[in-house]
Amino acid sequence: MEHIDPVEKKRFEIRASRPCEFCKELDPQFPHRHPLDQVVSASRKSTASAHLTEDGYVRHRIVELTRLASRAARNVA
Numbered sequence: 297m298e299h300i301d302p303v304e305k306k307r308f309e310i311r312a313s314r315p316c317e318f319c320k321e322l323d324p325q326f327p328h329r330h331p332l333d334q335v336v337s338a339s340r341k342s343t344a345s346a347h348l349t350e351d352g353y354v355r356h357r358i359v360e361l362t363r364l365a366s367r368a369a370r371n372v373a
C-alpha cells in the first residue's frame with residue numbers, strides 16, 4: 297500500500313484553489329485582479345478569510361462592506 301506523507305497532502309490542499317464566487321459575481325474589478333487575488337482555498341467557502349492572499353482578503357472585505365453600505369442606503373430611502 298502506498299504511503300502518503302501527511303505534509304505532502306497538506307501542501308497539495310493549500311495549493312488547491314478556485315475563483316471566489318462572491319468576488320467574481322460582485323466585484324467589477326475582479327477580472328483585473330492578480331490571479332492569486334481571485335482565488336480562495338478549494339476546501340473552503342467563498343469568504344474573505346478563505347482568500348489565499350492578503351490583497352484578495354482586503355478586496356473581498358471591501359466588496360462586502362460596499363454591499364452593506366448600499367443596502368443601508370436603500371433602507372433609509
Ligand SMILES: [Zn+2]
Nearest residue numbers: 316318319356
Ligand atoms: Zn472573495
